[in-house]
Amino acid sequence: MKCKIIVLFVLFSVFWQGFNAKGQGEAAQSDAELMTRRYSESYDSLLDSYYMRRFIHHRLHSSSTFSVEEFDAVPDSVLEARMRALHTVVPMTLNDEVRAHIRLYLRIMSRRLDLTLLQKERFFPLFGEALDRYGVPDEVKYLTIVESALNPEATSRVGAAGLWQFMYNTGRVYDLEVNSVLDERRDAIKASYAAARYLSDLHRVFNDWTLAIAAYNCGPGNINKAIARSGGKRDFWEIYYNLPRETRGYIPSLIAVIYVMHYYEAHGLRPSRLESPVRTDTVMVDRDVLLYYVARSTGMEMEALHSLNPQYRVDLVPASSGRLAITLPTGKVESFLKAQDSIYAWSADSLLRRPVKVSPAGKGTARGGSGQYYTVRKGDTLSSIARKHGISVATLKKRNGLKGDNIRVGQKLKI
Secondary structure, X not given: OHHHHHHHHHHHHHHHHHHHHHHHHHHHHHHHHHHHHHHHHHHHHHHOOHHHHHHHHHHOOOEEOOOHHHHHOOXXXXXXXXXXXXXXXXXXOOOHHHHHHHHHHHHHHHHHHHHHHHXXXXXXXXXXXXXXXXXXXXXXXXXXXXXXOOOOOOEOOOOOEOOOOEOHHHHHHOOOOEOOOEEHHHOHHXXXXXXXXXHHHHHHHHOOHHHHHHHHHHOHHHHHHHHHHOOOOOOOOOOHHHOOHHHHHHHHHXXXXXXXXXXXXXXXXXXOOOOOOOOEEEEEEOOOEEHHHHHHHHOOXXXXXXXXXXXXXXXXXXXXXXOEEEEEEHHHHHHHHHHHHHHHHHHHHHHHHOOXXXXXXXXXXXXXXXXXXXXXXXXXXXHHHXXXXXXXXXXXXXXXXXXXXXXXXXXXXXX
């Protein structure tokens, strides 16, 4: 009888270990899907931006031979050796959770790698300089792929904005101006320096880069709670199950993205070599400027100008309170400089006669009992309307049951 009990106990233990491992594997897959869904939403919004819609979308031809089965057959020892070769300060831990994230990111990158590499070339030099100034490990720049898919116009469901997805209050703490006319969370340069400062401060609190990065996602308070609930343990993987769900997937996502961005070719991904649709430069202004006159003087479309300057929420660049930058195509800088004095004069005259309305919702918005609506005006596009209201084009379409991109003047859209 005693032997039977022992055998049953052993069988139950084996069953429970298998069941528990299966549960953890499914949880890892679920957390990975949560994070990659967030990436995909930001990426899809990026595709609808002005330059991508006109010059890039129809040229995305990356050929992918990625196979989930082939990836699953790659031994852990091979993945670990590749990770060690990257020589990162952030520990490149490999476990079931990280492996699940690598698998999912390889799968979604098989359709999105072209544009991600193009944006990486555009923004990573900016990030590297900011991170270096504040002593943040260089590999942390890959966090922007996790956060926003390298989309400076990205807006999360909870209101985080820009490449680094700053929340309103955190942005203000780190000197990012956010008001009715200006949102510096969407300014690539200023937001990068703010993110580097914030990460550096978090590292001073936790003395651990993995915990600092996790705190960037959920706040230091939640990390401290997880540490307390784990009996004082201060290793990310030891406090893993006491963290908020999204944060559990945050570090595995970062590790996965770093891996995928270095080793995508080893898994059959072959991106097209795209040229950037526009080379840009910045001009500094120290007086209020209306973007309408910048566009008119340089021969640009307003939507194109807004796409390059998503930090300006209305047509006004409020530079009278401090010098601000306007990003232009390189070929348009000379035109701007030649007309600069006229642009200042026209802007000052227009603002004197008719001040800009700075409602964040924008002109044409009406509020009713069932929600917020926008009346389509001449020249509006889904992209410009979505940007004005801080939502993605996909969200705007979903709320209004739109299948295509066609809208008409006078049409009311639910925001």
